Amino acid sequence: MSYRQFFHEEIETLPKAQLQKMQLERLQAIVERAYTHNPFYRELYDEAGVKPSDIRYLEDIRKIPLLEKKTVRAAYPYGMALVKPGGAGGAVEVHATSGTTGKSVPVFATKKDIQYWADLNARELWMTGMRPGDILMNCYGYGMATGGFGFHYGAMAMDVMAIPMGSDARQYERMLDFIVDFGVTALCMTPSVGLYVGGKARERGINFAETKLKIGLFGAEPWPWETRLKLEELFGITAYDEFGMTEFLGPGMTCECYVRDGMHAWADAFLVECIDPETGEPVEEGQDGELVWTWLAADGTAMIRYRSRDLSRTWWEERCVCGRTHPKIAAIKGRSDDAVSIRGLIVFPSQVEAALVKFPETGANFRIIVDKRDGLDTFDLKVEVKEARLLTNVERVQQVSREMAEAVKAITGNSPKVELVAADTLPRVSGGEAKTASARVEDRRKQ
Ligand SMILES: [Zn+2]
Incomplete structure (x- = not known):
């Protein structure tokens, strides 16, 4: 079939033109609804001096203040809701962010x-x-x-x-x-x-x-x-x-x-x-x-x-x-929360991953550990290996570690001190939502 x-x-x-027309109509409607029915938005927009009628073109969206995560968190629990829980037309399901760095949204x-x-x-x-x-x-x-x-x-x-x-x-x-x-x-x-x-x-x-x-x-x-x-x-x-x-x-x-x-x-x-x-x-x-x-x-x-x-x-x-x-x-x-600045250069975990995944020796996980010693940033990289056998071969360990460090440097500009570790020994990203930052980067300078 x-x-x-x-x-x-x-x-x-x-x-595209019709989609944009639809976007404008829907933007006007949601701003109007938020302003009329939601005290959080009314206060926010009154403070910014913007009214729903100011949205005449799609570009007018820029007149509306940006929402920071912390602002939205402050509205916890029901501050962003447009409806009541349950009842006719009400909310029938609620989801929320993990709240690992503060209150859930x-x-x-x-x-x-x-x-x-x-x-x-x-x-x-x-x-x-x-x-x-x-x-x-x-x-x-x-x-x-x-x-x-x-x-x-x-x-x-x-x-x-x-x-x-x-x-x-x-x-x-x-x-x-x-x-x-x-x-x-x-x-x-x-x-x-x-x-x-x-x-x-x-x-x-x-x-x-x-x-x-x-x-x-x-x-x-x-x-x-x-x-x-x-x-x-x-x-x-x-x-x-x-x-x-x-x-x-x-x-x-x-x-x-x-x-x-x-x-x-x-x-x-x-x-x-x-x-x-x-x-x-x-x-x-x-x-x-x-x-x-x-x-x-x-x-x-x-x-x-x-x-x-x-x-x-x-x-x-x-x-x-x-x-x-x-x-x-x-x-x-x-x-931008994940990006870690090391010796003045921005490093993303995804860049490190791109470098490591090319090695057949690389296992399922890695961890970036940043610290400061004698006023200088240190960049340690723990990499799980696929086969434990490798760890018993000192010469191979040194060679692979060196090659990995070079590969990471080629992408990020920063050369890490690589340590190979056994499989399943590092904290794992389990999914549901992005937890990359906490699982893959440990910034000891912040502690
Ligand atoms: Zn396509």
């Missing part, structure tokens, strides 16, 4: 939101080649974070069977059994869980060419192209990048099409801007900056001009080769 090319053709291929979803969420996720699964009858093993967390539920609802909306595995990589045996025994055709997880589980599969000698697995969606943390190649090799799949934030019920915000040149950001649901993180001014299209998101289609929660701290680029083609007309963002380069 052959299927259509798009899950929701009309909206996915709507001409909650997001309230009405039935209308859940339906829209399902549609956005189904578009993404469809876009990566999944079709009704496929089996998706969902290895995102089914909890307060949104990864699990988002793809789950998406799978249901497009008649794909979802296996709600969850994100705990310790159950890798079960994950691998299910892929083989149930004929799983697609999986989604964080890249770091993927590297771990894929490595275990290799140890077990699983030949994925003999399974039905063909598609992998990876996201929730920045990952370089080199990791994609590794994941494709480990699982015998085509790997796609997707990105979303809990604050917006992500996933379902952005995903790659088969062209894999940037992720489409659904313009009917979200408006994405790219700003200079220092000045808050927009950067030129295609230039690096910080992503700022506005949730245009929101029903239960108002998120207007929220600073993500994610560094990327945006651009908007009239029509992608795939036929879709929605704007694109580049793979997330890192979070």
Whole structure:
């Protein structure tokens, strides 16, 4: 049976000018609603001297103050809500960020939101080649974070069977059994869980060419192209990048099409801007900056001009080769919170990963440890090795450590002191939402 090319053709291929018209109407409506029904926004906008009627063009969004995470946290618990819990038209589901660095940011979803969420996720699964009858093993967390539920609802909306595995990589045996025994055709997880589980599969000698697995969606943390190649090799799949934030019920915000040149950001649901993180001014299209998101289609929660701290680029083609007309963002380069300044140079964990993943000796995890000794920054890098055997060969350890240090220096400009350690000895990124900073970087200068 052959299927259509798009899950929701009309909206996915709507001409750019019409999408922008829709964006303006939705922006005006959500600003009006927030101002009228939400005391937090009314106070914020009154203070900034901006009224809903000031939004006459899309560019007028710049008149609206940017939302910092700490401002949104201060509105905890119900400050960003547009509806009451439960009741007709009320919130029926709540999710929240992990709150590892402060109070959680909650997001309230009405039935209308859940339906829209399902549609956005189904578009993404469809876009990566999944079709009704496929089996998706969902290895995102089914909890307060949104990864699990988002793809789950998406799978249901497009008649794909979802296996709600969850994100705990310790159950890798079960994950691998299910892929083989149930004929799983697609999986989604964080890249770091993927590297771990894929490595275990290799140890077990699983030949994925003999399974039905063909598609992998990876996201929730920045990952370089080199990791994609590794994941494709480990699982015998085509790997796609997707990105979303809990604050917006992500996933379902952005995903790659088969062209894999940037992720489409659904313009009917979200408006994405790219700003200079220092000045808050927009950067030129295609230039690096910080992503700022506005949730245009929101029903239960108002998120207007929220600073993500994610560094990327945006651009908007009239029509992608795939036929879709929605704007694109580049793979997330890192979070401005993650970026660690060492000896005056900015280092991202994703850059270090890009350097390490090329080595066959590299295991599933690494950790950057920065400290200060005698007034100078130190840069230590612990790298898990794939095979414990290597650690007994002093000469090889020295050689591999030196080569890794050189590879990291070539990308970041900073030369680390590399220490090879046994597998499973470093804290792991388990997914659900980006925890990259805490798991991969330990900045002892801040303690
Ligand atoms: Zn495309």
